Amino acid sequence: MTSFQVQLPDLLQYKRILFIQPHPDDNDIGAGATIAKLAASGCEIHYLTVTDGRSGSDDPDLSSEKLIFTRREEQLAAGQRLGVHSFHWLDYPDGHLEDTESLRSDLIWSIRLIRPDAIITVDPWLPYEAHIDHVVTGKVVSYAGLFSGNPHFFPEHLSSGLALHRVEAIGYYATAQPNTQISVDKYWTHKIEAIRCHQSQFSGESLQFLEDYLTTQAKTLAVHAKRGSQFVESFKLLTPLMLHMNTQAFSM
Numbered sequence: 001m002t003s004f005q006v007q008l009p010d011l012l013q014y015k016r017i018l019f020i021q022p023h024p025d026d027n028d029i030g031a032g033a034t035i036a037k038l039a040a041s042g043c044e045i046h047y048l049t050v051t052d053g054r055s056g057s058d059d060p061d062l063s064s065e066k067l068i069f070t071r072r073e074e075q076l077a078a079g080q081r082l083g084v085h086s087f088h089w090l091d092y093p094d095g096h097l098e099d100t101e102s103l104r105s106d107l108i109w110s111i112r113l114i115r116p117d118a119i120i121t122v123d124p125w126l127p128y129e130a131h132i133d134h135v136v137t138g139k140v141v142s143y144a145g146l147f148s149g150n151p152h153f154f155p156e157h158l159s160s161g162l163a164l165h166r167v168e169a170i171g172y173y174a175t176a177q178p179n180t181q182i183s184v185d186k187y188w189t190h191k192i193e194a195i196r197c198h199q200s201q202f203s204g205e206s207l208q209f210l211e212d213y214l215t216t217q218a219k220t221l222a223v224h225a226k227r228g229s230q231f232v233e234s235f236k237l238l239t240p241l242m243l244h245m246n247t248q249a250f251s252m
């Protein structure tokens with residue numbers, strides 16, 4: 001009988017990580033404390049935001065242009081608190097993201113340009129995830145991570161000066177199937193401070209609810225992780241190979 005041992009990626013070993021979010025705030029909510037921890041340890045953190053955030057308001061009188069500008073400023077302030085190295089924007093219309101050739105090309109182009117060891121995004125296979133921007137972002141980022149090293153995918157990138165690039169790991173936050181727990185005690189307040197920068201999204205009761213929800217979740221994860229830490233963020237980390245025709249990836 002043979003045994004097939006699979007080595008899961010180790011998030012804390014990477015030197016450069018690209019966090020790709022559907023909207024300006026998802027990275028901070030899903031992974032902010034881990035991002036602060038990685039940045040403090042010398043890992044170069046890059047942010048790529050896929051949509052422009054224009055739909056993130058219930059106020060019908062607020063113009064798209066104003067909200068897009070505000071949310072970008074909020075994301076810059078939040079990311080700077082966490083130690084983010086650079087910010088990139090694709091500016092697809094918020095709320096209407098589709099899996100298009102253009103989005104696939106833009107994501108593979110970004111990976112070939114930034115050349116991260118790992119890419120992290122939202123988990124598109126989260127049960128009951130209804131936001132189409134999250135499902136599309138998670139799936140197309142996974143596709144991009146699978147093929148950014150293949151010369152037959154968007155060869156025009158190469159003639160414009162970019163080189164092929166293979167990522168070592170693809171990871172997901174806001175996941176129902178985590179396989180990685182990161183202790184973030186020293187960095188929990190960084191995350192809360194970053195979330196408070198998104199004033200157009202969270203204030204008063206909604207901010208209090210989000211902080212309470214995330215803090216309770218992080219404390220519960222810490223109890224289950226049994227590491228003696230107070231706050232934990234969890235991720236699903238896979239290698240690109242695990243993301244195609246792999247029947248074990250779900251339970252890994």
Ligand SMILES: [Zn+2]
Pocket residue numbers: 022023026134
């Ligand atoms: Zn979002």
